[in-house]
Amino acid sequence: MTQALDNASLINKATKPPNFAPLVIGIVAGEVSGDSLGADFMAQMNNLCGDIIWVGVGGAKMQAQGLNSLFPLSRLAVMGLVEIAGQLNDLFKARRELLAAFETAKIDWFVGIDAPDFNLRVAKKLKPKGVFCVQYVSPSIWAWRESRIHGIKAATDLVLCLFPFELDVYERHHHPAVCVGHPLLHTIDPKLLQLPKVELQSQIFWQRGDKNQSLAVQFADLETLICVMPGSRRGEIAAILPLMLAGIVKLMDAHPQLKFVIPAVDKSHQELIERQIQEQAPQLQAFIAVIFDDQMPNLSQQVMAASDIVLLASGTATLEAMLLERPMVVVYRLNALTYQLAKRLIKVPFVALPNILAGQFIVTELIQEQASPTAICQEISKLLPQANYKKQQQKLQATNRNLAEQSSQSPATSVIDAWFYR
Structure with missing residues (x-):
């Protein structure tokens, strides 16, 4: 310097x-x-x-x-x-x-x-x-x-x-x-790592005025909260959210205490997601909060930090989840022809950024035919025991440290x- x-x-x-x-x-x-x-x-x-x-x-x-x-x-x-x-x-x-x-x-x-x-x-x-x-x-x-x-x-x-x-x-x-x-190394609010999850959850579900008091009551006394992020583009949501919802239905059968939250990038995305839940898995409406709030900067990061586990589509959001030290399961599906072409062209063995950065599988990738409702249920279930949760979290923390040291x-x-x- x-x-x-x-x-x-x-x-x-x-x-x-x-x-x-x-x-x-x-x-x-x-x-x-x-x-x-x-x-x-x-x-x-x-x-x-x-x-x-x-x-x-x-x-x-x-x-x-x-x-x-x-x-x-x-x-x-x-x-x-x-x-x-x-x-x-x-x-x-x-x-x-x-x-x-x-x-x-x-x-x-x-x-x-x-x-x-x-x-x-x-x-x-x-x-x-x-x-x-x-x-x-x-x-x-x-x-x-x-x-x-x-x-x-x-x-x-x-x-x-x-x-x-x-x-x-x-x-x-x-x-x-x-x-x-990456700019995210410098722009993620340190408070998101320092504040207890219960306080972050309070900011999302309780401290939003009268925007959604029914959700606040409904999501009180959370045991385990899972953030669901099917992508920021409408095409991604249409392709990946139905798969995620089917996996959540199976999860709820096995773990009825779970609650889910989906941060939306804008009002139209919020309405699209809510409509898909109503049409494809109406039994989940009482357990999934779909949130958009233009008064909350970096809403998706706040929701990830307030959650225990993140179920998300591959992309930059996986880096955000890693920097927030949140264990995750990564899901992605492409058009079959696009996927076959990509397999021939792309030479890296990983899709999710945490795995690419670590040089090994530290988070689960469910890609293409591996991405099924049953697999989603199984992989999320594996993260629920404290020992498995801490093991992935420690690997994310180590990868964060290495990334910071090499990006100075x-x-x-x-x-x-x-x-x-x-």
Whole structure:
């Protein structure tokens, strides 16, 4: 860190004429999650280096750090093959506008935040002109299509990775990369790990005014609470929630004392989930609380922390559950054809992030044909005895410690050091 601070103080002197012209950094975030990463990086750089001109594209958080966005971030946030095909001409136009603005501003660095399909193409145009190019969030070459490393090397001088296991592929191909850690390492509220579960449950079921007093009474004196998270997309909910509900029906037959809570991302998702429960497992309505509250920040994290066990779809939520030290069972199903293609392409033996990070199975994965109501019932039941519960929790805690130890470098100082010693 000391060396990075020394380098930061020398940036203008080392690279600019005697009048100390400011460092000019081009930066592009391709979606809302990238806006948060970009804003954090910009704040670090502003604190370290002071006089910086920011040029590029970002959302409200990046604009608050000094970026005058050339156009709305939403112009780049296009997902899905059909949607991308429909917006292709405008994406090409956006790239031309960016490159022209960067040329006019005479940028020193370019930092692409995620969105590799767009940002790496921009970087490939800039790097041959002497611009120092950084990709913040590695493409998933550690999991599939490792051959993309050659394009990444051609386009970038440095890659900032979120996870330590991503570094191996860059080391093999002799390309600079640094693990700066996932933002969840710094954004999860420590109180969620410190407060007793009974207090967190009180905040969810009792301290919500008159929003759902019947639930508060119904969920008093909880013995075991299970958080259920079928995914954040409507398609995931439609595909995975029926399977989870069927597993819960079997669980209730064996363990009638259990209660369940499902945090919804918005009101429409809450209504969708409640409708599925009513149609597919109406006998569970008295035992499952479906909660959405726009006044409760990080609702899903609060609900996970207030629960004993998490039953969830594979995704970033598994990392949140791990960081909150909540034992879990991971469930996922894909379209049969998609799954067969994925099996051929993906080279990692695990699906859930806790297992990938640990390098071994520490949480149960019920994937594709393994995902059945009976299997869900059996695997949740295995976690109910205190000895089994503590065993998985201790493995999650050890993985958390290892992740934190290997993710201690800040994005800004990593880029500064790489620029000086390139």
